[in-house]
Amino acid sequence: MSDPLISPSRAESAGGPLVVAAQRIGDTPRSTAAHSHARGQLLGASRGLLTVGTASGHWVVPAIHAVWIPPHHVHSLRSHGAFAGWSVYVAPHACDVLPDTPCTMRTSGLLREAVMRAATWSDAPHEEAQTRIAGVIRDEIRSLPREPLGLPLPRDPRLVRIAQALADHPADNRRIDDWAEWAAIPVRTLTRRFVAETGFSFTEWRQRARLMRALEMLAAGTPVTRIALDLGYDSISAFIAMFRRTLGVTPTQYFSASNV
Numbered sequence: 001m002s003d004p005l006i007s008p009s010r011a012e013s014a015g016g017p018l019v020v021a022a023q024r025i026g027d028t029p030r031s032t033a034a035h036s037h038a039r040g041q042l043l044g045a046s047r048g049l050l051t052v053g054t055a056s057g058h059w060v061v062p063a064i065h066a067v068w069i070p071p072h073h074v075h076s077l078r079s080h081g082a083f084a085g086w087s088v089y090v091a092p093h094a095c096d097v098l099p100d101t102p103c104t105m106r107t108s109g110l111l112r113e114a115v116m117r118a119a120t121w122s123d124a125p126h127e128e129a130q131t132r133i134a135g136v137i138r139d140e141i142r143s144l145p146r147e148p149l150g151l152p153l154p155r156d157p158r159l160v161r162i163a164q165a166l167a168d169h170p171a172d173n174r175r176i177d178d179w180a181e182w183a184a185i186p187v188r189t190l191t192r193r194f195v196a197e198t199g200f201s202f203t204e205w206r207q208r209a210r211l212m213r214a215l216e217m218l219a220a221g222t223p224v225t226r227i228a229l230d231l232g233y234d235s236i237s238a239f240i241a242m243f244r245r246t247l248g249v250t251p252t253q254y255f256s257a258s259n260v
Helices: 008-012 092-097 109-118 128-143 157-168 176-183 187-198 202-219 224-230 236-247 251-258
Strands: 019-025 031-035 040-045 049-054 057-062 065-069 075-080 084-090 103-106
Touching: 019 109, 019 128, 040 049, 040 057, 040 075, 040 092, 049 065, 049 157, 049 202, 057 065, 057 202, 084 092, 084 109, 084 128, 092 128, 109 128, 157 176, 157 187, 157 202, 176 187, 176 202, 187 202, 202 224, 202 236, 202 251, 224 236, 224 251, 236 251
Parallel strands: none
Antiparallel strands: 019 084, 031 075, 040 065, 040 084, 049 057, 049 075, 065 103
8 A cells, every 4th residue: 555645643633734735746556545534635646547435436537637535534546557646635624615525526727736836835834825825725626616527436346357457448449248258257247237336338437438548648738639549439530529428528628628
């Protein structure tokens, strides 16, 4: 398991600074066991994908999005590939105007820049300018649009194995029969349980995993043509149609909005 982004005592502190922020860029994947703390936590990736587990489910979250975890909610984390991410911990008394259940949100350029600034602060009491930035962070968490963009993971260990493999390599075009054989599960059982445990068919889940990776690649500045080909789409128009059907806008429009 990975070491904490901040000391447990800081995460458990009800007093002290309104927000405590941390940023880390590593060469190895990050994994944390289920835990909770007194402060609310907003966590996100600078690149790549994160799987975040809560009592209400597991979600695969792309860069440019973040997950809000209210105080005392049990959660875990796993990065797909080397970890590059950030986290901000909000004092319990400041969470009364923030969501009381875990949720995903699309981050703004303002929020990301404010968090990066806060990550450079010491544990000393906030100065006047720092207090204003901390207030901006809380206001952004409160006002940013919530999006049901997470990807629920199944509970069956065999399906989890398939889902995590697809999250790591969403362009894998193996047929459902091949995946069933790989995971040692009957095809009919795989089909039935995928829907029952995630709300998506196997095909829909894989398509959504590709969407997660597409958002990551867009955030990195990858051209749409390259994304479509790398994710296994037959044509650029097919990829754009899927994107618009799911999110209501084209890839370029969506990513432009995320940088507002």
